[in-house]
Amino acid sequence: NAGVMQNPRHLVRRRGQEARLRCSPMKGHSHVYWYRQLPEEGLKFMVYLQKENIIDESGMPKERFSAEFPKEGPSILRIQQVVRGDSAAYFCASSLSASNQPQHFGDGTRLSIL
Amino acid sequence: DQQVKQNSPSLSVQEGRISILNCDYTNSMFDYFLWYKKYPAEGPTFLISISSIKDKNEDGRFTVFLNKSAKHLSLHIVPSQPGDSAVYFCAASASFGNEKLTFGTGTRLTIIP
Numbered sequence: 001n002a003g004v005m006q007n008p009r010h011l012v013r014r015r016g017q018e019a020r021l022r023c024s025p026m027k028g029h030s031h032v033y034w035y036r037q038l039p040e041e042g043l044k045f046m047v048y049l050q051k052e053n054i055i056d057e058s059g060m061p062k063e064r065f066s067a068e069f070p071k072e073g074p075s076i077l078r079i080q081q082v083v084r085g086d087s088a089a090y091f092c093a094s095s096l097s098a099s100n101q102p103q104h105f106g107d108g109t110r111l112s113i114l
Numbered sequence: 115d116q117q118v119k120q121n122s123p124s125l126s127v128q129e130g131r132i133s134i135l136n137c138d139y140t141n142s143m144f145d146y147f148l149w150y151k152k153y154p155a156e157g158p159t160f161l162i163s164i165s166s167i168k169d170k171n172e173d174g175r176f177t178v179f180l181n182k183s184a185k186h187l188s189l190h191i192v193p194s195q196p197g198d199s200a201v202y203f204c205a206a207s208a209s210f211g212n213e214k215l216t217f218g219t220g221t222r223l224t225i226i227p
Contacts, residue, residue: 006157033214042203042219042220043205043217045215045216048214091158093157102163103215104160105150105159106157108157
């Protein structure tokens with residue numbers, strides 16, 4: 001998993017607080033994807049971004065969740081007013097291009113809501 | 115609506131033998147398929163992929179077979195090694211305008227020394 005850097009690795013928040021998850025893609029990769037894994041489940045797509053653009057956010061909850069990938073700096077997944085159900089592992093992946101290229105994953109951020 | 119299914123939650127294989135992991139899909143738009151391996155507390159590691167224009171792709175001990183008519187793919191690991199013990203995820207994507215990966219629920223592979 002070298003290359004895609006996620007931080008923090010673990011994040012604890014109380015209900016109602018905000019969570020910010022960061023992802024730096026592999027060098028040279030301009031396509032970033034966020035996935036969520038609930039316990040005992042597979043990974044579920046949330047959002048696909050390129051620099052400064054959201055390409056597909058069909059997997060993202062309509063409220064409280066937002067994502068960005070600015071021209072400079074990491075991609076950010078932001079969850080406002082967190083609830084217990086947001087507890088999960090959030091994984092970021094990057095790829096060189098969109099078509100028929102493997103996505104490479106970071107080690108994830110484990111979000112726990114108290 | 116589980117579009118990618120891994121029907122075996124777990125599999126145990128003797129060291130040195132062949133491990134075969136299976137995956138079925140329902141969406142005929144899928145044209146790119148991948149296998150990932152995942153250890154606890156780590157992200158998925160890409161293993162091997164196959165495009166729908168092929169029916170087989172090989173990389174070292176790993177071979178992926180694709181049967182489009184049956185909407186089925188399998189991963190063969192031979193010979194199996196203790197370090198192969200992990201959860202294996204099958205994933206699929208459709209290349210035009212929809213690059214997101216759809217994952218199966220995983221198969222936990224245990225290699226018995």
